[in-house]
Amino acid sequence: MALTTNYELKLGAATREAFGRALVEVARENPNVVGCDADLSKSTMMTYFAKEFPTRFFECGIAEANMVALGAGLAMTGKIPFVSSFSCFVMNKGFEQLRTTVAYPRVNVKVVGTHSGISIGEDGPSQMSIEDLALACALPGFTVISPADEVATRATVRWAAEHFGGVFIRCGRAKVPVIYAADAKIEIGKANLLLPGRDVTLVAHGLMVAECLRAAAALDAEGISARVLDVHTLKPLDEEILAAAARETGALVVAEEHLVDSGLGARVAQALARRAPAPVEFIGLETYAESGTPEGVPAKYGLTSQNVVAAARRAMARKAS
Amino acid sequence: MQKTNDPHELAEKAKIIRRHIVEMIGAAKSGHPGGSLSAVEILVTLYWDVMRHDPAHPKWPQRDRFILSKGHAAPVLYAVMAECGYCPVDELMTLRKMGSIYQGHPDVRFLPALEASTGSLGEGLSLALGMGSGLKLDGFDSRVYVMIGDGESQEGQIWEAAMYGAYHKVDNVCCIVDYNKIQLDGFVKDILDVAPVAEKWRAFGWHTLEIDGHDLGAVQAAFAEAAATKGQPTCIVANTIKGKGVSFMENNPKFHGVAPTPQEVELALKELA
Numbered sequence: 001m002a003l004t005t006n007y008e009l010k011l012g013a014a015t016r017e018a019f020g021r022a023l024v025e026v027a028r029e030n031p032n033v034v035g036c037d038a039d040l041s042k043s044t045m046m047t048y049f050a051k052e053f054p055t056r057f058f059e060c061g062i063a064e065a066n067m068v069a070l071g072a073g074l075a076m077t078g079k080i081p082f083v084s085s086f087s088c089f090v091m092n093k094g095f096e097q098l099r100t101t102v103a104y105p106r107v108n109v110k111v112v113g114t115h116s117g118i119s120i121g122e123d124g125p126s127q128m129s130i131e132d133l134a135l136a137c138a139l140p141g142f143t144v145i146s147p148a149d150e151v152a153t154r155a156t157v158r159w160a161a162e163h164f165g166g167v168f169i170r171c172g173r174a175k176v177p178v179i180y181a182a183d184a185k186i187e188i189g190k191a192n193l194l195l196p197g198r199d200v201t202l203v204a205h206g207l208m209v210a211e212c213l214r215a216a217a218a219l220d221a222e223g224i225s226a227r228v229l230d231v232h233t234l235k236p237l238d239e240e241i242l243a244a245a246a247r248e249t250g251a252l253v254v255a256e257e258h259l260v261d262s263g264l265g266a267r268v269a270q271a272l273a274r275r276a277p278a279p280v281e282f283i284g285l286e287t288y289a290e291s292g293t294p295e296g297v298p299a300k301y302g303l304t305s306q307n308v309v310a311a312a313r314r315a316m317a318r319k320a321s
Numbered sequence: 322m323q324k325t326n327d328p329h330e331l332a333e334k335a336k337i338i339r340r341h342i343v344e345m346i347g348a349a350k351s352g353h354p355g356g357s358l359s360a361v362e363i364l365v366t367l368y369w370d371v372m373r374h375d376p377a378h379p380k381w382p383q384r385d386r387f388i389l390s391k392g393h394a395a396p397v398l399y400a401v402m403a404e405c406g407y408c409p410v411d412e413l414m415t416l417r418k419m420g421s422i423y424q425g426h427p428d429v430r431f432l433p434a435l436e437a438s439t440g441s442l443g444e445g446l447s448l449a450l451g452m453g454s455g456l457k458l459d460g461f462d463s464r465v466y467v468m469i470g471d472g473e474s475q476e477g478q479i480w481e482a483a484m485y486g487a488y489h490k491v492d493n494v495c496c497i498v499d500y501n502k503i504q505l506d507g508f509v510k511d512i513l514d515v516a517p518v519a520e521k522w523r524a525f526g527w528h529t530l531e532i533d534g535h536d537l538g539a540v541q542a543a544f545a546e547a548a549a550t551k552g553q554p555t556c557i558v559a560n561t562i563k564g565k566g567v568s569f570m571e572n573n574p575k576f577h578g579v580a581p582t583p584q585e586v587e588l589a590l591k592e593l594a
Contacts, residue, residue, distance in 0.1 A: 034458070058454060058489075063481035066447045070485065073451020076437065077459065078382075081451075097444060097478075105429045105438040 007194070007213045012178035015171040015206075016114040018150035020045025022157035023082055027053055033161055036071045036083045038064050043173075044084040044114045068094035068109070072101035075108045080161055087113025087129035087170060095135050102166050103139040110160045111136070114171040116146075117257035118285065118301060119207055121174070121294035130285050134262035136168035137235045144235040145188060146170040146264075148209035149179045152232055155186035163188075170206060174294040177210040179230065191238040197227030200312045201245035201252045205231050205264055208255040208283070208303060215308035226312060234264050239271045246278035251315035253281045255308050257298065260284030279318035281311035322405050326370045328537040334365045334404065335537075339566045340593050341400035341413055347586035349417040352425070355576040357397040359501040359561040360468060362535050364401045367466055371544045376406035379434040383461050386436045386452055390445020391470035391499060392426040393578070398435075399423045407434040443476025445469060446496055450486050453494040453554075464548065468497045472504030474515045480525070486554040487526025495547040496527070496556045499534065501563035503574050522556040534559025567592055 027033040036058045041047040050057040060067035071081035102109045116129045136144040147153040160167040202212035216226040254265035265282040346352035372385040403410040415421035422432045426440030449467035456463045522529040528550045532539040547555035564570025567589040
């Protein structure tokens with residue numbers, strides 16, 4: 001069932017801020033939680049943890065490969081390391097270490113990539129991460145989560161601290177609209193149905209969840225009933241809810257702040273090809289973006305509710321008659 | 322297991338390990354004999370004399386740990402662990418075969434008594450520093466030993482970790498460089514020279530010793546000095562001979578990553594009798 005049908009989409013905290021606060025919370029409860037950062041703790045917001053738990057904080061300097069493997073070593077002594085940096089740096093520079101020292105030997109490391117996507121704005125493409133979900137999903141055994149707001153981020157961090165295994169949590173730099181009530185149920189591995197709908201399903205994670213809700217409102221004004229799913233967990237994918245959506249609405253749009261060929265859209269297409277083939281349209285990034293404002297860059301590169309609306313119409317037009 | 326600090330007994334162990342290495346790699350028809358043979362005295366001294374460990378309780382939290390960062394030398398580690406009682410000696414000859422606990426490179430999924438899965442070079446020192454830091458948080462006096470290769474020292478991550486270990490004073494970690502001067506494509510000096518090795522480690526802030534890595538007394542003394550050194554981690558630059566103990570393998574780049582033929586195995590075992 002839908003949690004609510006009335007989304008105010010008031011601006012809340014950035015998901016990186018929510019991560020920083022939640023990490024302190026779980027660290028107070030569990031002395032095994034430790035943190036590693038690569039000279040970006042004031043940006044990843046691990047700084048809150050570092051201030052409260054200085055002996056459990058490992059400042060690695062600008063050396064992500066060492067940081068990831070150091071985190072793996074800490075995990076091998078029973079610690080629960082949260083390893084964080086900008087998503088592009090920890091995933092790209094630390095990927096080999098994530099593969100060989102974390103995923104392959106099944107070591108209990110949590111990776112938090114902040115400043116993901118292109119909504120970081122001014123710093124530009126060298127700092128933007130548009131491949132991180134593809135890389136994280138490529139790691140066997142990893143759970144990959146892209147929370148949409150502060151409530152989902154807190155739930156994600158709390159879950160990650162309890163779960164044994166590799167986890168990637170994708171956070172953003174900019175403040176984002178609040179989707180969930182403070183007591184909303186966020187179950188990792190289960191997508192959240194945000195709006196019921198019959199005619200088309202809008203699927204998103206992270207920043208694009210709010211855009212899909214806006215798109216659903218616009219479609220509603222045209223008499224089109226759009227279902228909205230927040231697929232915060234890309235891996236393992238909630239194939240049941242997606243297959244049901246394909247069968248019941250007959251057409252889908254996947255919208256995401258990531259390379260369009262290798263993110264959630266590709267995973268949804270693969271799942272539906274197996275379980276419930278249906279027309280799907282994809283909103284995402286084709287290539288690297290540019291500097292600009294955190295609102296302006298995503299808009300210029302097509303991550304808008306208007307584009308979701310247009311894609312919904314295209315998907316619906318492709319339904320088998 | 323029966324530990325010993327008697328150099329004669331350790332030398333006997335070394336001979337047994339060398340025979341295993343040659344036979345295992347010969348049977349596998351692939352593998353890395355040169356860098357396994359160069360590391361024998363160091364591993365024998367660690368496992369029989371230096372390290373606090375118990376093969377009957379491989380996950381004892383307060384144990385000392387050893388990570389073979391140069392994972393291609395897996396045969397020396399397998400042979401030592403088997404002779405210590407961690408895993409079956411009679412399965413050593415299944416090295417590199419499908420389903421064997423003795424995978425081509427150390428793999429904790431197949432042999433849980435290993436401390437780490439290694440083989441992608443450059444990563445073990447970071448793992449060791451993470452372990453050392455975790456053990457310190459627990460208040461344990463356990464030590465972590467990690468062996469890297471000289472060729473491996475071309476990896477940038479080694480120097481990220483070297484900087485970290487000294488700056489954060491992870492003094493329960495001891496790094497051993499198996500400085501055997503040869504890597505896959507030839508002599509290290511002809512590929513991308515890492516010399517001067519000891520000077521580099523000193524410059525990075527490590528307490529650095531240079532020894533003959535085949536002199537058991539020198540190896541024992543170096544580990545004792547490492548354990549006594551507080552406030553900085555120790556790096557032991559062990560000058561070794563690639564292929565040590567088998568005349569036709571010594572200093573021969575061919576035997577970095579090529580298995581001996583059955584005739585060569587026979588010759589080698591005669592030399593190691």
